Amino acid sequence: MIRKGQAVWRGAGRDGEGALTTDSGVLHDTPYSFRTRFETQPGTNPEELIAAAHAGCFTMALAFALQAAGVTPTELSTEAAVSLDKDEAGFKITRSALSVRASVPGIDAETFARIAGEAEKNCPVSRVLNAEITLSASLV
Missing domain, CATH: 3.30.300.20 (K homology (KH) domain)
Known part of the structure; x- marks a missing residue:
């Protein structure tokens, strides 16, 4: 069994933004960034x-x-x-x-x-x- 997830990132580390998607569709272009990881901006990490x-x-x-x-x-x-x-x-x-x-x-x-x-x-x-x-x- 293999499960897949994909990440797309645009820009530099601190100021860039990304999106996560899973093959199941549970995550679809779900935002993640420095701010969703280390601050309180909505999104995931x-x-x-x-x-x-x-x-x-x-x-x-x-x-x-x-x-x-x-x-x-x-x-x-x-x-x-x-x-x-x-x-x-x-x-x-x-x-x-x-x-x-x-x-x-x-x-x-x-x-x-x-x-x-x-x-x-x-x-x-x-x-x-x-x-x-x-x-x-x-x-x-």
Whole structure:
């Protein structure tokens, strides 16, 4: 399976502007720029896309892991907070902090935490990131 995304950039780094498009059409000429990345201009940026991808991947992996354990979640709600920090070479994504709140009938907190931890380690996005990944998992 291959998934594709495209980026087009026009102009210099700080003053230029770009657009992101995915083959699925979910993103279509979605604006991104220095201002959408480091300021508050509307648009997207690579870090929030990685955060959304990590949250989505982990949540789906957790749903499958819970199913394999014989329980069905009523709801899984995950936030991923991706940190972009400056280092000697420029900028680097250093961390993705996952936080999941779950409603899962028929499971205890210890078992849920163990399954969530395994899902985090095995989700494909976790496996591709070369950053610290933390997980906070709680039943509601």
